[in-house]
Amino acid sequence: MTHEALKSSLQQHRLEHLCRFSPEQITTLLQETQLGEDTLALALLPLARQKSQVPVSGFRVGAIAIGGSGHWYLGANMETAGLPLSSALHAxxxxxxxxxxxxxxxxxxxIVSASPCGHCRQFMHELNQTSLMLVLPDDHFMLAELLPHAFGPADLGQTYGMLNGPAGALGQQQKPPQTEHNLACLAAQDEANASYAPYSHNRAGVALLLEDGQLCRGRYLENAAFNPSLGPMQLALSQLFLQGYTADKIRRAFIVEAKAEVQQYDAAAQLLSRLSAVTLERLVLDTVRGEE
Ligand SMILES: O=c1ccn([C@H]2C[C@H](O)[C@@H](CO)O2)c(=O)[nH]1
Ligand SMILES: [Zn+2]
Incomplete structure (x- = not known):
């Protein structure tokens, strides 16, 4: 009954194709469906799961992250045919x-449709929050309960978390002509500066310019345990699919990264090449201020 109400609310307000909900939209859905917050979020997971890319497993996972601002962000798993399993992005x-x-x-x-795996628990631990609630279809937990005796940022001397790091200072502040190309490059540079790379200092960002002129962005998010790190191309492609595009809509692709011991280009270009014939254009920048 309430799920019918949800379906009609989503349709009436044209929300059924969204991958992100504002606090106002959530308030409307809560009022119209009379569902509680967790129940509503669980009921919205199919919207996320349908955006998954699962050529290997056929196993669709959907997730929603509720931000401190009250916005709800969808996520879905993404597997890439032709690459090792380690290239998969989890919901x-x-x-x-x-x-x-x-x-x-x-x-x-x-909120997630299946119990979060160890890799995801480790990824979420990088948030470095004192509390994080995980809501599953039949239960809920605090992350600390699911990851006792955790290894994390503190073990490598980091005091801030994945969403709280200082901004970077890559490259010069440019004022180029406002061409699509320059705007996409600047978007990738902005994402690089907003990325989180305390372990390698390889700040990196990606921008995909689509046929309709829209940009899909990705930024690098590192992990103290290294392997669960999220690459900027993975995140940009995940955004592409969440927004309902297909990879053939990519017209140009840009990566901006810091000069460091670790580099993103090879992995990003390889991942892109499995989905698109577009060549990845690269800019390697030095840090301007002595921040890193
Ligand atoms: O916590 C998890 C566990 C698995 N998966 C995905 C990864 C892969 O695409 C598929 C099978 O493991 O499910 C997730 O998205 N989250
Ligand atoms: Zn996982």
Whole structure:
């Protein structure tokens, strides 16, 4: 009954194709469906799951990250045919990466359709929050309950978390002509400066310019355990699919990264090449201020 109400609310307000909800939209849905917050979020997971890309497993996972601002961010798992399994992006990472792109500094809750795996627990631990609630279809937990004796940022001397790091200072402040190309490059540079790379100092950002002129952005989000780190191209492609595009809509692709021991270009270009014939254009920048 309430799920019917949700379906009609989504249709009436044209929300059924969204991948991000404002606090006002959530208030409307809560009022019209009379669902509680967790029940509503669980009921919205199919919208996320349908955006998953699962050529390997066929196993669709959907997640929602609720940001401190009250916005809800969808995420879905993304697998890429032709690459090793380690290239997969998990739904929880996609949802939190989505929140990062909208400059959330705190995640209230993560709602997910299957129990979060160890890799995701480790990824979420990088938020460095004193509390994070995880809501599953039949239960809820605090992250600390699911990851006792955790290894994390503090073990490597980091005091801030994935969404609270200082901004970077890559490259010069440019005032180029406002061509599509320059705007996309600047978007990738902005994402690089907003990225989180305390372990490698390889700040990195991606911008995909689409046929309709829209940009899909991605930023690098590192992890103290290294392997669960989220690459900027993974996040940009996840955004592409969450927004309902297909990879053939990519017209140009840009990566901006800091000169460092670690580099994103090879992995990003390889991932892109499995989905698109577009060549990845690269800019390597030095840090201007002596921040890193
Ligand atoms: O916490 C998890 C566990 C698995 N998956 C995805 C990864 C892969 O695409 C598929 C099978 O593991 O499910 C997630 O998105 N989140
Ligand atoms: Zn996972």
């Amino acid at each position: 929880e990472q996609a949802a939190i990466g989505h929140a990062a792109l909208f400059d959330e500094h705190h995640i209230e809750k993560v």
